[in-house]
Amino acid sequence: MWGTLPDVLDRACTYYAGNTAVIDGDRSITYRELEQWRNRVANGLRSLGVRKGERIGLLLPNSLEFIPTQHGIWAAGGVLVQMPARAPAEGFRSNLAQTEATTLIYDAQFEDRVAGLREQLPALRHVIRVGGDAPLPDGVLDYAAAFDTQPTDRPEVGLHEDDEAYVLFTSGSTGDPKGVVNSHFTWGHYSITAGLEIGDIRFGERFAHGAPLTHFTQIFVLPTFLRGGTNIMLPGLDVDVLLEAVEEQGVTATAVVPTIVYLLLDHPRRAEYDLSSLRTMIYAGAPIAPERLREALKIFGPIFVQTYAGTEPGYVSCLRKNEHRPDDPAWAGRLASAGRPMFQVRVSIQDEQDRPLPVGEVGEICSRQLGQMLGYLDPARNADALRDGWVHTGDIGHLDADGFLYLVDRKKDMVVSGGFNVFPRQVEDALATHPAVAQSAVFGVPHEKWGEAVHAVVVRKPGAEVAETALVEHVKAALGSVPAPKSITFADAIPVNPAGKADKKALRAPYWQGRTRQIG
Structure with a gap:
């Protein structure tokens, strides 16, 4: 191993003593x-x-x-x-x-x-x-x-x-x-190996951090230092601030949540900025709808890297730049994947009895690597997630024959409607193929007959108009009647939690108020 975290920084500071390490505005x-x-x-x-x-x-x-x-x-x-x-x-x-x-x-x-x-x-x-x-x-x-x-x-x-x-x-x-x-070992392994592999960090990298450093972007701090690069602090994930920083600071890489990619795509003045220095944009926290990802690749070029991670398992997989191939029929479907397990990471899809499932079958995503957590602060919780060396992520997905990992949804986000399992992400991906939809969040709301009904909160693209019935029919045509939303609310934005993910707890709360059990 490379030693403790202070040892890692000592190495970088010795090698690159005179280089600029951190920029914060004019400091x-x-x-x-x-x-x-x-x-x-x-x-x-x-x-x-x-x-x-x-x-x-x-x-x-x-x-x-x-x-x-x-x-x-x-x-x-x-x-x-x-x-x-x-x-x-x-x-x-x-x-x-x-x-x-x-x-x-x-x-x-x-x-x-x-x-x-x-x-x-x-x-x-x-x-x-x-x-x-x-x-x-x-x-x-x-x-x-x-x-x-x-x-x-x-x-x-x-x-x-x-x-x-x-x-x-x-x-x-x-x-x-x-x-x-x-x-020190697990965090060093987690941040350095994952950061270098996902971020494709090169010597002299200028990495802009708009997402909070308490979130996933911190993984790229040490790898940038190990390449003698500069970590640039931005005051939040603000699209205008990011665009200005890329132009003025020559930003070469950044990490964002999908919401920021959507806002960049729909930004009315994006074309006014010189973004030629930007060669890497990592997106994580939630998947990007495939249709919007194709749009982003056409506009920004092959700069995108997707990564799938969790606090407990660490970074699990990534879809690299050269694997974002929207025009290649053999690869286009893989835009919906979370890529393949990274170096030294093993992934297993398991059933409710912790038995491995064959290729193609849907189950819980479990991973194993040197950078995973030691355990929970409360050891009593460990049995829920750590079994036989595997971290049980609580995410549902499957592997294909080539090793690509596909996330279906969070296990706890699944909507059970009339005895049928509905995975919100599939509905969100279907909604994203409609030309009027910029973003959506799908979840279950109470229903006297079915237990839960599928509900969607939809953000329309600027200037776009679309009726609720049209979106329902659009999803029906893609997925059938069961997953199609039974109701839709239009909103100006989807609320996010401190990690930058869609805050479905907040969206669900008004519908489940006063009930002793909140399904999903």
Whole structure:
């Protein structure tokens, strides 16, 4: 192995000391400055009494401070606790409470949401604020005062690659977020091998991060460093900001959720920007409807890479650039796949009794690799997902004879209507083939006769008009009457959760209010 996470960064900082490592607007640091900053944070934490194995919450937006602080936590021997910036205050409290975190480092923009947390968290000894003009709350330390004058040599901690390094939380798209534990080895394997293979990271890469660094885009930070490249911080997944960054910063690669691809396709001024530097766009979090993917390939060219991953299994498969072949009849159908398992990843489709299923049969997607989680923060949950070395993803899919993986849907998203199983993703893909549809989210709503009925929330393309009945008939023609929506709501946008996925829990909630059981 390559050692611990601080060892990996040390290597990059030695090789590329004078290169620009991170850019945030008009601020930037070199690799040498990154290493020194990391070490000051690590020494500052040690001077506060933080010891190896203590868990530390990091609540920062994508910013210049994020990466050196993250790596400073690891260099101090601390365990990083994921704190998604878009989570509510209760989410912050829950993550810190579940991990028994002793320290929280937060940005001043979250002041209102972290106020009062310390009183609710008896294990929390240190709270450190980054930036802000307002006076520091009682008991809160200033980031610059805590770290700026610390030594710039890496502290001696005695880290081992099997030590705990990271507690991440699942997106909660189908239930309450669960804490997932990774070591220096599993996280290093997860991020470096997957990042290099998926991202096709080249020397001098300029990787733009618009999605939160607490989400999947962080996987590409270390691989970019190992190629002497630059990680460019963007203040959120805003299409206009992304277009401007590609033109002005010469961005060569980025990672987005499918919603951003749809917005780029429908952007009225996209053609005004020089996007010639962009050679890689990774999409993850949810599949792109095949029809919209074909449209994207025609407009942007062969720059797309799809990846399928989960917090528990790590990165599982990818559909590479050369496998996006919309004009080749032998390959066109594979645009609907999630690609093939990556290097050192095994995939098995299993039935309800954990028995492997043959090629073509639909079952639960299970994977096995060195970068998968060690287990859940709550060990009692492990039996639900970890059996015989396999991570049971909760996703439904199948493999074809050439090893391509096809996702049918989330196991918990399946709609059971009149005894028939309906997979929302298939309905969403069918809706996407209608020229008026930009995006959709399909889920089950209560029905007295059938138990559940298929409902769709549809976003129309700019200027497009289409009747509900026309879309229902369109899906019927493609899939038959059972999967066809029984009702459709038109909306301006599909809400997303902090991970950037369609927030079907929020969409379903009004329909299931007051019921003791919410199917699907």
